[in-house]
Amino acid sequence: MQILVVDDDALAAEMIGAVLESEGYQPLLAESAIEGMEQLNANPDVGLVISDMNMPLINGIEFFRELREQGNQLPFILLTGDDPKQAQQQEAGLDACILKDFNLDTSLPGLVSEVLNKR
Amino acid sequence: MNSNKPTLQEKIARLRASFISQLPKRLEEAQHQLILLKADPCMNRVAAVELHRTFHSLKGTGYSFGFHELAGIAGDAEDYTQQLLDLPDERTPPQWPDRLIGLLQELASQAQILVYTDMRKDQPLETPFFEMNDSSSDKDSKPGACNRLVYICDDEIDQVTHLSYQLRCFGYQVEHFTETQEFDRAVMKKRPDAVVMDVRFPHGGTAGTDALANIQKVTGQQLPAIVLSGRDDFEARLSAVRAGCQSYFTKPARPLELATALDEVMEEEVFEPYxxxxxxxxxxxxxxxxxxxxxxxxxxxxxxxxxxxxxxxxxxxxxxxxxxxxxxxxxxxxxxxxxxxxxxxxxxxxxxxxxxxxxxxxxxxxxxxxxxxxxxxxxxxxxxxxxxxxxxxxxxxxxxxxRDSLTGLYNHTTTTELIEGALAQAKRKQESLAMVMLDLDSFKEVNDNYGHVAGDQVLLALSRILRHRLRTNDIVGRYGGEEFAILLKDVTPQVAFELVDQLREDFSKIRFSSGQQEFYCTFSAGISSFPFYLRAEELRIAADKVLYRAKKEGRNQVKLDDGNE
Structure with missing residues (x-):
């Protein structure tokens, strides 16, 4: 399955990509919400979106809302450097919200399959 | 499964390394944004927002890669910038630039630490070499230990930081420069004990050696210098000779060899009177x-x-x-x-x-x-x-x-003689002495598993650390194959214990490699003291006994004779 990863920090995006790849997913990387949107249009098979929260111009939650507004119902996981609960409160429609830390390689795969199974 | 494909852990390790190598650039950006912000705080809300984001992303990515300290400081900086953004202009605290500069400096020093500790992965692994993971020798050295000042001048920042880190492990005090002008100024301010100089700089093919030659002309004094260069041609080598450099190394040089050459150029300086x-x-x-x-x-x-x-x-x-x-x-x-x-x-x-x-x-x-x-x-x-x-x-x-031909330490006979001499002196001056018997743990396995070349590297690394971290008037000898005898002058048993235990800890952090294999090595030590024992032989036997106990109780430890042996 293809997963779109949006993070303005290219290294962070690659890190998440590496974790996903090791689980057998095909990550598509984008450095901004706009680039992410383009990727989604070009790759209709994407099954999940993972996005960073704090990005220039359009942040993660704005990106999520934009997608929903356009009728895109893909599962959406928000990554944040701050308290994930806050973001979850701010936008209840998020499928999951996870803290950026060094355990991503163990915590992220579980969360991805959990989110996918719920759908 | 394709076995050539890097594993997740390898990929993460690579990404972490990239993160570290990009740190200086990121911090530079933050500094730039800070300068803009300082220039016009009211108008530069954009700069503040950007600065906030830079800190934020440093925090997030820092945590993602497990660099908690760095991420923590970035988090503080982010919070502080957020406060600045939230406050109306007229209520901005006056000390805000200092606070941000301070935080940036903290970030820079964290970055420096990460650069040091993570660089080791860049080394090619074909030949045996060793490095330390964590540098406690960065701190002030032990009292009395001679800490010789080495200036490194090289425009390749990666090379320089790596090399400085390595040389610090050997007990040198290292300062580095990436520009020859900066180096010139530093030399005029404080003359180093030795210099490691690159040949080529952006502003000239032999700018490095030219700078050395020029210093000699201006001051009339020859700086003890070693050339470390990517160039290996006639012109570069000739320029080194003309600048009076005693040794010439081509990159990448092995730290141990460089340290040996440094010792040589510096030792010519010290002439002990007959x-x-x-x-x-x-x-x-x-x-x-x-x-x-x-x-x-x-x-x-x-x-x-x-x-x-x-x-x-x-x-x-x-x-x-x-x-x-x-x-x-x-x-x-x-x-x-x-x-x-x-x-x-x-x-x-x-x-x-x-x-x-x-x-x-x-x-x-x-x-x-x-x-x-x-x-x-x-x-x-x-x-x-x-x-x-x-x-x-x-x-x-x-x-x-x-001298022992491999390690350059005193050989068995000389060590025994010197210890007798020191003991006689201590009796007369009524000073205390500590005798340390030190033995590498499972050294035979090192030789068996990694070969004798690797074994020799371990011996060399240990003897170098002993020589550089102890005082010049302490006696350090290679007593047998992997056994070392040390006599520390005018110290209490407790001080001796702390000193040797610190050495033990530092040594255990040295990473040795042989081919693709990596390994660590430890030592055990026993300490006895004068005037508790009065004769050299008694001192040695007592130290040996506690050394044996250290071995028996699991190795990689230091035991102090308390008279109950």
Whole structure:
């Protein structure tokens, strides 16, 4: 399955990509919400979106809302450097919200399959 | 599965490394944004927002890669910037630029630490080498330990930081520069003990060596320097020769070899005066000769009682003995024969001072192994020349005889002698001494598993650390294959214990490699002390006993003799 990863920090995006790849997913990387949107249009098979929260111009939650507004119902996981609960409160429609830390390689795969199974 | 594909862990490791190498650039950006913000705080809300984001992303990505300290500081900086953004302009605290600059500096020093500790992954692994993970030798060195200052000048920042880190492990104090102008200024301010210089810089193919040559011209003094260059051509090498550099290394140089070369260029600087013992029953005559030799820069000890000769030999450790032939208690011949009874003094030059002009009598005196004859009254220049020449030869000869050829430490025999000498001195001065017996753990396995070249590297690394981290007047010897004996002067047992234990911890962090394999090595040590034990042999046995206990209780530890053994 293809997963779109949006993070303005290219290294962070690659890190998440590496974790996903090791689980057998095909990550598509984008450095901004706009680039992410383009990727989604070009790759209709994407099954999940993972996005960073704090990005220039359009942040993660704005990106999520934009997608929903356009009728895109893909599962959406928000990554944040701050308290994930806050973001979850701010936008209840998020499928999951996870803290950026060094355990991503163990915590992220579980969360991805959990989110996918719920759908 | 394709086995050539990097695993997730390998990928993460690579990404972490990229993150670290990008840190300086990220911090530079933050600094730039801060400058903009400072220039016009009211108008530059955009800069503040960008700065906030830079800190935020440093925090997030920092946490993602497990760099918690760095991420923590970035988080503080982010929060502070957020506060600035939230406050109306007129309520902005006046000290805000200082606070942000402080945080940026904290980030920079964290970045520096990460650069040091993570660089090791960049080293090629074909040849055995070693490095330390964590540098506690960055901190101020032990009291009394000589910390020689080395300047590195190289425009490749990665090379420089890596090399500085390595050399710090060896006990040097290192400062580095990426521009020759900056280097020039630093040299004028404070002269280093040695320099490692690159040849090519952006502003000139031989700008590095030119800078060295120029410093020599301006100051009239030659800086002890080593060239480390990516260039290996005639012009570059010639420029190094013309700048007076003693050694030339091409990149990448192995830190151990570089450290050895540094030692060599620096050791030429220190010249220890020749030590001359004068035995003469007439103090006035002794004083006169002593004056002539001291004028010539030698260190002289006068002895008027031949009975004290042995103790004095042990303590003063002369390079040469000047003997009066006729003395009331015993003759010069008798004294020389007595000195030669000791194997350790077989090579000690003895020169007679005598008014004897009879060739035949001179000859018979020489037969007991005397190096020369100087007739009284002496001609000062002649005395100085005769003494200096022989003392010099003695030095070179002794250096060959007293040092272990692999590690450069004192060999077994010399170590034993020196310890006896130090003990005699400590008794007289009523000082305390600590004797350390130190043994590498499972060293045979190192040789078996990784080969003897790797084993030698371990021995070299340990001896280098011992030599650089202990004081110059401490005695460090290679006692046997993987056994070392150390005598620490004028320290309490507790201080000795802490010192050796710190060395043990640092040594255990050195990562050795052989081919693709990596391994660590540890040592155990036992410490005994004077005046708890009065004789050298007793000290050694007591230290050995506790060393044995350290081994038995699991190795990689230091045990102090508490008298209950």
């Amino acid at each position: 030590r001359i013992l004068i035995v003469d029953d007439e103090p006035e005559v002794a004083q006169y000769h002593s004056l002539i030799l001291e004028e010539a820069g030698m260190l002289v000890h006068e002895l008027s009682q031949p009975a004290n000769l042995l103790a004095t030999l042990q303590e003063f450790r002369p390079d040469l003995v000047l003997l009066d032939v006729y003395m009331p208690d015993c003759t010069g011949q008798e004294l020389s024969a007595l000195i030669r009874q000791f194997p350790e003094y077989l090579s000690l030059p003895i020169v007679y001072l005598s008014s004897e002009t009879d060739r035949q009598k001179q000859f018979s005196a020489m037969q007991v192994g005397v190096e020369g004859f100087i007739t009284k009254p002496v001609i000062p220049e002649e005395l100085v020349a005769a003494v200096a020449l022989r003392a010099e030869r003695m030095r070179s000869l002794r250096a060959l005889m007293v």
